[in-house]
Amino acid sequence: MDVLFAPFQYEFFRNGTIAAVLVGGLCGLIGVYIVLRGMSFIGHGLSHAVFGGAVVAFILQFNFYVGAVSWGFIAALLINQTVRKTTISADAAIGVVTTASFALGVALISRYRRFSQSFDAALFGNVLGVTPTDIIVIIFVTLAAAFMIFFFYKQLLFTTFNTEVAQVYGIPTVWIETWFALILAAVIIAAVQIMGVTMIGAALVVPPITIRLLTDSFHRLMIYSTILGAVTGLIGMYLSFYMDVSSGASIVLLQAMLFCIALFYVAKIRNRGRLVETPVYGPT
Amino acid sequence: MDPLIELRGVAFGYGSFNVLDEIDLHLHPGQFVGLVGPSGAGKTSLLKLILTLLTPGEGEIQRVRPDLRITYVPQIETVDWSFPVTAEEVVLMGLDHRQNIWPWPRARERKRAREILERLEIGHLSERHIRDLSGGQQQRVFLARALVADPEVLVLDEPTTGVDVRSAENIFHWLTVLNREGMTILLTTHDLNMAAAHVPWVVCLNRRIVAQGPPQEIFTEEILSDAYKGNFIVLRQDDMIFVQQRPHPHGLKEVLPDPVEGGLPNHDNLEKAV
Numbered sequence: 090m091d092v093l094f095a096p097f098q099y100e101f102f103r104n105g106t107i108a109a110v111l112v113g114g115l116c117g118l119i120g121v122y123i124v125l126r127g128m129s130f131i132g133h134g135l136s137h138a139v140f141g142g143a144v145v146a147f148i149l150q151f152n153f154y155v156g157a158v159s160w161g162f163i164a165a166l167l168i169n170q171t172v173r174k175t176t177i178s179a180d181a182a183i184g185v186v187t188t189a190s191f192a193l194g195v196a197l198i199s200r201y202r203r204f205s206q207s208f209d210a211a212l213f214g215n216v217l218g219v220t221p222t223d224i225i226v227i228i229f230v231t232l233a234a235a236f237m238i239f240f241f242y243k244q245l246l247f248t249t250f251n252t253e254v255a256q257v258y259g260i261p262t263v264w265i266e267t268w269f270a271l272i273l274a275a276v277i278i279a280a281v282q283i284m285g286v287t288m289i290g291a292a293l294v295v296p297p298i299t300i301r302l303l304t305d306s307f308h309r310l311m312i313y314s315t316i317l318g319a320v321t322g323l324i325g326m327y328l329s330f331y332m333d334v335s336s337g338a339s340i341v342l343l344q345a346m347l348f349c350i351a352l353f354y355v356a357k358i359r360n361r362g363r364l365v366e367t368p369v370y371g372p373t
Numbered sequence: 374m375d376p377l378i379e380l381r382g383v384a385f386g387y388g389s390f391n392v393l394d395e396i397d398l399h400l401h402p403g404q405f406v407g408l409v410g411p412s413g414a415g416k417t418s419l420l421k422l423i424l425t426l427l428t429p430g431e432g433e434i435q436r437v438r439p440d441l442r443i444t445y446v447p448q449i450e451t452v453d454w455s456f457p458v459t460a461e462e463v464v465l466m467g468l469d470h471r472q473n474i475w476p477w478p479r480a481r482e483r484k485r486a487r488e489i490l491e492r493l494e495i496g497h498l499s500e501r502h503i504r505d506l507s508g509g510q511q512q513r514v515f516l517a518r519a520l521v522a523d524p525e526v527l528v529l530d531e532p533t534t535g536v537d538v539r540s541a542e543n544i545f546h547w548l549t550v551l552n553r554e555g556m557t558i559l560l561t562t563h564d565l566n567m568a569a570a571h572v573p574w575v576v577c578l579n580r581r582i583v584a585q586g587p588p589q590e591i592f593t594e595e596i597l598s599d600a601y602k603g604n605f606i607v608l609r610q611d612d613m614i615f616v617q618q619r620p621h622p623h624g625l626k627e628v629l630p631d632p633v634e635g636g637l638p639n640h641d642n643l644e645k646a647v
Binding site for chain 2: 125239240242243244246247249250251253254255256257258259260301304305306307310
């Protein structure tokens, strides 16, 4: 039992674990919509875009959260509008908008060269850096995301299933997508400290695709993907503590391992003798 | 009686290319209208203009009331069949979401969805994933989603594409029943024979409205040849009309040499012909 409870004597582990469980669950929940819309790359891209925003906020001595969320929100809206109003596909729009934003961050860092240490933590995740303020922000974002998904569940479901048709049926799809972009930007900011910019994309995508292999039900997908994200957040923190590796990397590696087990189960055991029908998600 | 939807001088294009020009069209209450025309004639664009998914470049589109209830059955190939939803969940999407703010459906909403699925004879499939249904059953699920909203106007984009002849006949049968009950229906179709048999008013479109009227007047060799830029044979038997495109004017005979008896033309002859 000491193995389980000993790490909790450290404040950084307590804070980090609360953050990892909430962020893992949040990414698992939001990730369902991202994966089903064929925009799996958006989490990876937006986390990079937010990095650019964070650097700009730092240089202008602006509040980090306000700067980074605004930047991420604008990037998400730009991607949505580019896809809606042009023939450019989602993956190309994500590639252009977010990479340009990341490049801006890199350019500013190389120009000012005085804060590379803290931005290493932003890139790869740093459990030691989770403060009580970060936890309050994560709790606030979790509540906001849960509220939106609970009360706009049907609208989000229809918009994700077929945006154009949902509009005909009176769903305010532009508003729904705008709110979702705002929540997504906030989730990514909340997750940066624990997962790191480079790992958020996987945390958003791996739990939903793992559960998608095992169920054809939308509400079960949402529930189990959230649980998987939270549980891997918790176990990942222990692995990070005992194996002395980055928290983001340990969580993502654990999720990837579970995905491989689910894939093996579906391919070799559940569907033995049958054609394996795995869903294919690509850019829309 | 005022038309439910009226298009006056509507033009629409993508970039500099106009796919629709000078469209004047009235959709009256209780009408059952079929839009026919070749691929690229602007049928789907016209539907999307009526559904306000697109904005006309010129002209105007008026609805009799801003809150006119219109529902839409899209082309089957626009649907993501791997999306994790059951037939019943798809039907429930069609309900007015403002009536119930909770994420789960009320008992009476589920009852209504089940009743419509039963009516379309797919009630036993309500728990099935949409991927596991046949083409005809999938079409009926999307028709059920449109009907659960209790529409005044039902718009369908090629409802029989990708389904077998019997399923197509069933779909047109249901649409005829709904129309007789008073529902206004507008659809696009490539199936001229189904349109001739079931649709009482046909609009023949090729960027402009080539002709419109009852199928007996519209399905003539002249009008169809003009709209499709092809060569059509129209056969009439009692009240029935059969439309068939004539074989290619050059035929295969002039392109390929005579086949070897009982088989394909030999390779040398084929190469010479090419």
